[in-house]
Amino acid sequence: MELTAVNREIEWFEKEFSKLSDLYNSQNPSIRAIKHEAFEAFSKLGFPSMKHEEWKYTHIKKGIDFNSEINLNNTSQNTDYKKLKIDYLNKNLNNKIVIIDGNFIEELSTLKINGTEIQSTKSAFASQNHFLTEQFGSFTNYKTDALAALNLAICNDGFCIKINKNSIIEDTIEIIELITNDAPSILNPFHFLNIEEGAQVTFSHTLINQNTNKTFYNSLFQFYQSAHSICNFTSLQNLNKELYSVENKFVIQNSKSKFTNNQIALSGTLIRNNLSVRHEGQFIETFLNGLICLNGTDHVDNHTLVDHAKPNCYSNENYRNILDGKAHGVFNGKIIVRPDAQKTNAFQSNKNILVSDDAVLNVKPQLEIFADDVKCSHGCTSAQLDEKQLFYLESRGIKKEIALLMLIFAFADETLNGINDLELKEAIEQKIAQKLGIEI
Amino acid sequence: MPDETELLESITSSDYKYGFVTDIEQEMAPIGLSEDIIRFISAKKNEPEWMLEWRLKAYKVWLKMEEPSWQNVHYPKINFQDIIYYAAHKPKKEIDSLDDLDPEIRKTFEKLGISIDEQKRLGGVKGTPSIAMDVVMDSVSVKTTFQEVLKEKGIIFCAISEAIREYPELVKQYMGSVVPTNDNYYAALNSAVFSDGSFCFIPKGVRCPMELSTYFRINAANTGQFERTLLIAEEGSYVSYLEGCTAPMRDENQLHAAVVELIALDNAEIKYSTVQNWYPGNKEGVGGIYNFVTKRGICKGISSKISWTQVETGSAITWKYPSCILAGDNSIGEFYSVAVTNNMQQADTGTKMIHIGKNTKSRIVSKGISAGKSHNSYRGLVKIYKKADNARNFSQCDSLLMGDKCGAHTFPYIEVSNKSAVVEHEATTSKIGEDILFYFQQRGIDQETAVSMIVNGYCKEILNKLPMEFAVEAQKLLAISLEGSVG
Numbered sequence: 001m002e003l004t005a006v007n008r009e010i011e012w013f014e015k016e017f018s019k020l021s022d023l024y025n026s027q028n029p030s031i032r033a034i035k036h037e038a039f040e041a042f043s044k045l046g047f048p049s050m051k052h053e054e055w056k057y058t059h060i061k062k063g064i065d066f067n068s069e070i071n072l073n074n075t076s077q078n079t080d081y082k083k084l085k086i087d088y089l090n091k092n093l094n095n096k097i098v099i100i101d102g103n104f105i106e107e108l109s110t111l112k113i114n115g116t117e118i119q120s121t122k123s124a125f126a127s128q129n130h131f132l133t134e135q136f137g138s139f140t141n142y143k144t145d146a147l148a149a150l151n152l153a154i155c156n157d158g159f160c161i162k163i164n165k166n167s168i169i170e171d172t173i174e175i176i177e178l179i180t181n182d183a184p185s186i187l188n189p190f191h192f193l194n195i196e197e198g199a200q201v202t203f204s205h206t207l208i209n210q211n212t213n214k215t216f217y218n219s220l221f222q223f224y225q226s227a228h229s230i231c232n233f234t235s236l237q238n239l240n241k242e243l244y245s246v247e248n249k250f251v252i253q254n255s256k257s258k259f260t261n262n263q264i265a266l267s268g269t270l271i272r273n274n275l276s277v278r279h280e281g282q283f284i285e286t287f288l289n290g291l292i293c294l295n296g297t298d299h300v301d302n303h304t305l306v307d308h309a310k311p312n313c314y315s316n317e318n319y320r321n322i323l324d325g326k327a328h329g330v331f332n333g334k335i336i337v338r339p340d341a342q343k344t345n346a347f348q349s350n351k352n353i354l355v356s357d358d359a360v361l362n363v364k365p366q367l368e369i370f371a372d373d374v375k376c377s378h379g380c381t382s383a384q385l386d387e388k389q390l391f392y393l394e395s396r397g398i399k400k401e402i403a404l405l406m407l408i409f410a411f412a413d414e415t416l417n418g419i420n421d422l423e424l425k426e427a428i429e430q431k432i433a434q435k436l437g438i439e440i
Numbered sequence: 441m442p443d444e445t446e447l448l449e450s451i452t453s454s455d456y457k458y459g460f461v462t463d464i465e466q467e468m469a470p471i472g473l474s475e476d477i478i479r480f481i482s483a484k485k486n487e488p489e490w491m492l493e494w495r496l497k498a499y500k501v502w503l504k505m506e507e508p509s510w511q512n513v514h515y516p517k518i519n520f521q522d523i524i525y526y527a528a529h530k531p532k533k534e535i536d537s538l539d540d541l542d543p544e545i546r547k548t549f550e551k552l553g554i555s556i557d558e559q560k561r562l563g564g565v566k567g568t569p570s571i572a573m574d575v576v577m578d579s580v581s582v583k584t585t586f587q588e589v590l591k592e593k594g595i596i597f598c599a600i601s602e603a604i605r606e607y608p609e610l611v612k613q614y615m616g617s618v619v620p621t622n623d624n625y626y627a628a629l630n631s632a633v634f635s636d637g638s639f640c641f642i643p644k645g646v647r648c649p650m651e652l653s654t655y656f657r658i659n660a661a662n663t664g665q666f667e668r669t670l671l672i673a674e675e676g677s678y679v680s681y682l683e684g685c686t687a688p689m690r691d692e693n694q695l696h697a698a699v700v701e702l703i704a705l706d707n708a709e710i711k712y713s714t715v716q717n718w719y720p721g722n723k724e725g726v727g728g729i730y731n732f733v734t735k736r737g738i739c740k741g742i743s744s745k746i747s748w749t750q751v752e753t754g755s756a757i758t759w760k761y762p763s764c765i766l767a768g769d770n771s772i773g774e775f776y777s778v779a780v781t782n783n784m785q786q787a788d789t790g791t792k793m794i795h796i797g798k799n800t801k802s803r804i805v806s807k808g809i810s811a812g813k814s815h816n817s818y819r820g821l822v823k824i825y826k827k828a829d830n831a832r833n834f835s836q837c838d839s840l841l842m843g844d845k846c847g848a849h850t851f852p853y854i855e856v857s858n859k860s861a862v863v864e865h866e867a868t869t870s871k872i873g874e875d876i877l878f879y880f881q882q883r884g885i886d887q888e889t890a891v892s893m894i895v896n897g898y899c900k901e902i903l904n905k906l907p908m909e910f911a912v913e914a915q916k917l918l919a920i921s922l923e924g925s926v927g
Contacts, residue, residue, distance in 0.1 A: 053510060339844065354859035357826070361857075365865070367850040372841035372871040380865040382856045 009066055010046050016072045017154060024156075027125045034137045038152035045146035057330045057362045058272050058301040060147075063216040063244025064186065071185035072154050081105055086176060089204055089236070089427045095173040101180060102187035102217075103157045115167030115199070121158035121190050132160050132192050135224055139278060140250045147246050147274070151220040155190035158219075163199040163229075172202045172421045179209035179217060179243055186216045195257075197226040204424050205235045209243040216244045223251040225259060227281065232260045232420045236428060237300075239268040246272045255281030260418045263290040263319075264428060265300045266435050276305040279341075282312045290319035291415040293435055294327035295356075301330035308341040317348040320415050322408055323359035333378070334366040341371050348378035353385065353411060385411070405438045456719055456754075459689030462548040462659050466578075469526035471662070475499065478632055481526050485601040485635075488608060498621040498631030505625045512817045512849060513757050513786040515693070515730065523695060525633045527578040527660035548657065549575060572597055574638045574654045578663060584638075586650065596641040597652055600668050603639035610641060614672055618701040618738050618765070626697040627734040630666045634699065637667035642677040642708075651680050651907055658687035658718070658729070664695040671701070673708035675741065680711040682910055686754070687719040691727045693756060698733045706741030706768070713906050714762075715914050717754035723812075725784025728756025735762035739771030739797075747774040748791065749905045751914040756785060761819065763792035766800035766828075773802040776902045780918065781814035781846070790820035790837075790851075795828040795861070804835040807899055810846035817849040824861040831858060837867040840898060 017039065024032055047064070048055040064070065081100060086108075088096070097118065098108035104120035111118055117131075124132045142149040163169060179187070195201060209215070225231055239245060245268060253259055265271055277286050292300045306315045321329035335346045352361050365378040385407045393403035412432055419425040433440045469480050478499055482492040507517075529542060572586035574597065590597050596607060604611050621631040638654040658665050673679055687694065696718060704710050712735075721728025731754075737746040748762040758781075764773030775791040793802035802822065810816040818837045839848035850867045872894050880890035899918060903911050 342844070352856070354856060354861075357859055359857075359859065361855070363854045365850075365852060365867070367839075367867060367869055368847070369839070369841070369849065369869045370847045372844045372846070374841075375868075375870055377866070377868040378850070379867075380852070380854060380863075382854065382861060382863040384860065384862070 010043055012066050014043065016070065019072070028128060028133060030133055031125050031136055035153055038137065038142045038149045041143050042146055042149035042153050045144070045149060048146050054303065054332075057328070058270065058299065060244070060246065060270070060272065063214065063270055065184060065214060071183055072188075081107055084178070084180065086178060087206075087208060088174060088176065089206055090172065090174060090423060093171060093174055095169075095171050097159050097161070097173065097175045099159060099175070099177045099189055101178075102189035102219075104159045113169065113173065115164050115169055117162040117164070119160050121160055121192065122156055124160045124192070125156065130160070131162055131194055135192065135194070135222065137222075139252045140220065140222065140248070141276070145248075145274075147218055148220060148248050148250070151188045151190060151218050151248060155188045155220065158189035158191040160192040160194070162194040163196055163201045165196040166198040168199070169201040172204050172424055175203055175205040177205070177207045177219065179211045179215055181211050181215060182213050184213050184215065186218065189219045191219065191221045193221065193223045193231070195223070195225045195229040195231050198228045199226075200230040202232040202421050203234065204421070205233065207235070207237045207239065207245060207247070209239050211242055214242050214244070218246045218248070220248040221250070223249065223259070225251065225253045225257045227255045227257060230258045232418070234262040234419050234424060234428070235264065236431070237265040237268055237271055238431065239271065241269045243268070244270045247274070249273070249275045251275070251277040253277065253279055253281070253284045253286065256283045257281070258285045260287040260420070261289070262416065262418050263288075263302060265292045265294070266431060267294065267296070267298050268300055269298065271300045273302045275303070276307065277315070278307040279310050279313045282310050284310070284313040286313070286315040287418050288315070288317045288319075289415045289418040290331075291412050291432075292320070292329050293322045293412060293432060294329060295325035297326045299328045303332045303334075305334045305336070306346065308335070308337045308344045308346060311340060311342045311344065313341065313344055315346045318415055319350045320412065321352040321361060322355065322412060323353070323361060324355040326356075326358040328360045329362070331363040332366065334368070335376060335378075337369045337371050337374050337376060339370045342373045344371065344374040344376070346374070346376045350378070350380040351411075352382040353408065354382060355408070402438065405436050409433060409436055409438060409440070456689060458686035458717065459719055460551065461688040462544055464529045464542060464544045464659070466660055467528050468524050468660065468663070471524050472521040473523070473525060473633065477525055481633060481635060484526060484528070485604070487601070487604055490608075490612070491604050494616070495632050498628050501622045502625070502628035502632055505622075505628055508625055511759055511788045512815070512819070512851070513759055513788050515757055518695060518730070520629075522662075524660070524663040525666070526635055527663040529577060545577065548577075548659070549655070572650050572652050574599060575657070576636050576638075576654060576667060577657045578635075578660050578665065593646050593649065594643040595646060595648055596639065598639055600637045600639045600670060603670070607639075607641070610672065611639070611670070614701065614703055615670055618703060618736050619699050619734050624734060626732045627699050630668060630697050630699045630734070634666045634668040637669045637698070639669075640671045640679065640681065642673045642679045644674040645676045647677065648679040651682055653682040653684070656683070656685040658694060658696065661690060662692070662694075664697065667698045669698070669700040671710060671712070672703045673705065673710050675706045676708060678709045680907055681713070682907060683712070683714045684717070684913070686717050687729055689719050689722075689727065693728055693730055695730045695732070700733070700735040700762075702737030702746055704737065704739050704741060704744035704746050707743050708741060709745040710737065711747045712737070712749070712762070713910055714750040715910055715917060716750065716752045716758070717917055720754045720783065720785050721756040723783045725756070728785075729754065731755035731758045731760065733760040735760060736765065737763070738765040739768050739773060741771070742768045742797075743770040744768050745772040745774070747776075747905070749776045749902065750778070751902070751906070751917065752777065752779040752787060752789060753917050755787075758787040758789055761790050761792055763794070764802065765794045765796065766802065767796045769797040770799045771797055772800070775804045775806070776905045777806045778809070778899045778902045778918070779807070779816055780809045781811070781816045783812040783814060785814040787815070788817040788819055790818045792821040793823070793833060795824045795831040795833070798827070798829045799831070800828055801832045804833070804837070805901060806837045807902060808837070808839040808848055809842065809895065809898075810839065810848050811842040813845045815847040815849070817851060818867075819851040821853040821855070822863055822865070823855045824858050824863065826857045828858050829860050831861040833861075833863045835865040838898070839867075839869040840895070841869065841871045
C-alpha cells in the first residue's frame, strides 16, 4: 500500500518535472549534471513520510496536493511588484534583496552594495564561469536528503551573493522572501552566500506570505565561509496559513571563521527548518540560537546538525520553545564529533515552556561522539515559569497576566543576544511583544 | 602522553572468566523454526492447549513482522532457521532433593560462584540474608531454591513452565499484558518459542523476606535462549529481584531474546536488578551473545514503584530498554544503569518512562563507559501524556570515553503534552579529566589506581542501588571488564 502511494508521488513528480526540461537546456552543463543527479536521488527517495526518523513529528506531505495540477516553480513574472506592500524590518535601509515567489526581483533589490557582488541564481546558472558553478550543491546531502535533492533538481532562481575578500559590510543586508502566488505550487528557490576570506557581514531574512492557496515553499541556502570570515544571519518566519515552508540551510565553515544563526519563528501552519553546519578547518566558532513562539495550531520543527570534523572548534546552541494554544514544537539538535575532532567543545541548551494544556512538545537533543578528548554536553528542560519571580512582580503591584507575559518575554529575549545589529534586535523584540500582546 | 595510552590499554584489555563449557548429556530440538518446533517445545513442557495456541498466534504475528533496523548497532543478518530453539540437559532421574542434581551442573554453578545449596550464601558475604534462586540452564529451569520457605508467606516463586501448569489463571491474566506479543520483532519471537524463566507472585501486603534471583546460563552451542519472566506484586507488597547471566566462549554468535514483565498494583514496590555478563566476544569481535531483550514494567496501582538497576558488561551487542509505564497516580519509575563496552562490543540501551497518571515521578541515571573500539549509545524516551498533571522527570546521562577509537552516543526523546510537567534532561561526554588525575597524583596515588578510583566513583551512584551481594559482584565485574584496577 505504502509503496504504491510513494510510486504515485514519484510518477506525478516525474511528469511535472519533464515539463521543465526546456528551461534547463540553457543552463551551464556542470550545473545540469548535478541537477540530474539530484533528480535521480529524489526519484529514489520520494517525499519523506512520518515513518522516517528525521520526519517523525512533521507530516510534510500534507503541504502538497498530489491529485491536482501544481506548478513546479513560478516562471511567469507578470506581477506589478511596485504595488506590493512589503513589510520591511528596517525601512531606512538600502541594502535589500527581494525574492518574490522564489524569483529574484531586480526592480526592488539593491544590486550595488560596496564590497559585494549580487546576482540572480538564474543568471548565475546560465553563465559559463561563475563563483557558484564549482560549489553548486557540493556540500548539501542531496543523496540522502530528499528535500535538498528536490530543491537542487528543480530550482531555477534565487540570489547569489559574494562578500569580497576583507570587505566589512557595515549595514545589515535585508533579504525578503515573499510569497504571493495564488496557484497551488511548489517553489524551490536556491540561494548561495559566498563569504570570502576576512569578510564580515550581517544578514536579516524575513519570510512572509500573502498567498491564499496551498503553497509548498522549499528553499535552500548554501553558505560558504572562507577563513577568518564572520557571518551573522537572522531569520524571521511570520507566516499565515496556506504556506508550508521547508528551509534548508547548509553551511561550510573554514578555519577561524565565525557563524551565527538566529532562527525566530512566530507563526506558521507548518515550518520545518533544517540547519547543517560543517567544520572544514580548526578554531571555528558556531552559534545557533532559536526562538519559537507559537499559538493556534501552528507547527514548527527545527532540526540542527553541527558536524565537528576538525579539532579545536567550538559550538554553542540555544533553542527555546514557547507553546500556547494547540501549537506543536519540535526540536532535534544533533552534534557529531568525528574521530579527528579532538579538543572540541560543544554545548547545547534547549528550554521550553508549555503555556496551555493542549500544546505539544517533542525534542531530541542528540550527541554522537567518536573522539575522546572533548567536552560535550546538552541540557533540556520543559517546565513552568518560576513562581518566585512571578510573586516578586505581583508584589510590586503588577497584575498576574502581565507579570506572566513579562517573564515569558524575558525568557524569549535571552535567545536574541546573538543578533549583533541592535536596531534589528529591537525590531524583532517589537514583533515578539506584539505577538505576546504586551508593550515594551 | 604515551604512558597514559598504555595505561588505558592495560586497563581496558581483559579476559572473560566464565567462558567454559559444561559437558552434559543434552536433548535438543531440531535446528530451525516452524510451527512444528513450537509444538515440540510446548509438548516438552507439558503445556496446556491454550498456551500452545498463544504461542502459535505469536508465531504468526512474528512471521508478518520485519526485523528492525533503526538501532545504532551493526551486525550481520541473523538466520533464524540456523538456531536451535530448545536445549535441555537430560536428567538421569527425577530430582527429589538437591543431592540428585547432575554433579556436572552442580560443578558448573560452583565454578560460576553460584551456590544452589540453600544453606550457603552467595558471594561468601557474611551476615546477608539468604537468596532464593531459580537457576536456568539453556531452555530449562534446573532448580528453584527456598520454595517451601516462600510458600509459607504465600509467595509463589517457580519456573514459568511450572506456573503455566500450576497457576494458569494468573499466567493467563498477566502474561502479555505489559509486553503484548506484537510489541516488537523479538518480543513476538520470544512469545512463540520461549522456553523457561521465572514466575513470581507476591500476595497482598507481603514483604518478601529474601532476595529472589534467577541465574541464566547458556551452555549448548548453536542455541538461542528465550526466557520469559513474569513478576506480579499485589497491593502493598515488596520484592527485590536479581538476575545474572553468563555463557561459554564460542566463535559463533548466539541469540538471547528475553521478555520480562513486571506488574505493580496499589502501593506495591518492585526492585529489579540485573548484572549482565554474557560472553562479549573476543578482542577482534568474533563470537559473543546478541542480547536483544524487552523489559517493561507497569505501575498499575496508585503510589506503586518500579525500579530498574542494571550493570551491563557483557554481550557482543546489548540492545534493551527496561521501561516503566506509570499508569497509577503518584507512581514512581526509576532507572539506574552502568553500561561498559570494550573491544568490539556495541550497546544501545536506555529506558522509556511513560507518564500517564497524575503526580507521577521518574528518574533516569545512565552512565556509559566506552573503551577499545566499542560503541555505547543511550536511547531514552520520556513521554508525558496530556492527563499526567504535575509529572516530574529528571534524566542524567553521562558518558566516559577511554581511548580515541570508541564512540559514545545519546538519543534522548522528550515528548511533553502537559503544561504542568517538569522535565529535565542533561547529558555530558568527556574523558577522565587531566586535572582530576593530577589531583590524585599530587596526593601520591599512582595513575593506575587513580583511574580505577575515578571509574569506581563515577559508577558509585548506580552500584549503591544494587542489593549488597550484587554490588560486590558488580564491582568485581567492572574490575574484570576494565582489567584489575577497580576495587
